[in-house]
Amino acid sequence: MLQQLWYSFFPPKIPKEYETILLQHSSYYAHLNPSLKKLFLKRLSILIHSLHFVSEKNIQVTQEMKILIGSAFIQITFGLKKYLLYNFKTIFIAPRKYTYKGMNQLIAGDVNPRKKLISLSWPSVIKGFEIEDDAVNIALHEISHSIDFENHIYPVFDPIHWNNWLKEGQKELLEIQNNEDPFLGKYAGQNMKELFARSIEFFFEQPLEFKTQRPHLFLLIQQLLQQNPLNKNHPIF
Numbered sequence: 001m002l003q004q005l006w007y008s009f010f011p012p013k014i015p016k017e018y019e020t021i022l023l024q025h026s027s028y029y030a031h032l033n034p035s036l037k038k039l040f041l042k043r044l045s046i047l048i049h050s051l052h053f054v055s056e057k058n059i060q061v062t063q064e065m066k067i068l069i070g071s072a073f074i075q076i077t078f079g080l081k082k083y084l085l086y087n088f089k090t091i092f093i094a095p096r097k098y099t100y101k102g103m104n105q106l107i108a109g110d111v112n113p114r115k116k117l118i119s120l121s122w123p124s125v126i127k128g129f130e131i132e133d134d135a136v137n138i139a140l141h142e143i144s145h146s147i148d149f150e151n152h153i154y155p156v157f158d159p160i161h162w163n164n165w166l167k168e169g170q171k172e173l174l175e176i177q178n179n180e181d182p183f184l185g186k187y188a189g190q191n192m193k194e195l196f197a198r199s200i201e202f203f204f205e206q207p208l209e210f211k212t213q214r215p216h217l218f219l220l221i222q223q224l225l226q227q228n229p230l231n232k233n234h235p236i237f
């Protein structure tokens, strides 16, 4: 919070390319009204200063990577007071999908709470933003996981809203596991963490379908994040 306070008085300068890159890739940003665009840019520039981006030797971390990955944080937390995390200060950018020892598939991203690290495959990040309505966005997904972890140590969400989510989420998990909810899909039914991350992807990329199919869950996420993405130019409360 201290860092956030410091920067709110002495915000870093916002380079012109922030706007250009966001307009090109982020439909969430592109729809915001001018004053919210300004707030988004300010929060993003502060966030990027607080994060540490690293990559494999053969690719260079570009401004575009920082801006787009950072924008996923700001998008999810836009309705909240807190948008800088104490944990997960380091983002590792991979040039392609990757795997770990003992795993039999390639993955587009993961969060390692022990190492406090978020890893993302850059081509998957870009694709996630380019196809804006398929409810697949790896940056939103993994950053949701990191916020979920953070919330257990330093609260991000209102505890009452979070408890409501946990309570209803458990019922939803059972429904998915019993094939009674085809909308969110099997992957979301693995556990509460995946349910949360998948719900965030649906919330932003298919808000109308989400609201129609699972209205109670949509409302819970809306309360948690204090925003409604259906109000495109003014989503926050």
Ligand SMILES: [Zn+2]
Pocket: 141, 145, 193, 194, 197
């Ligand atoms: Zn996940």
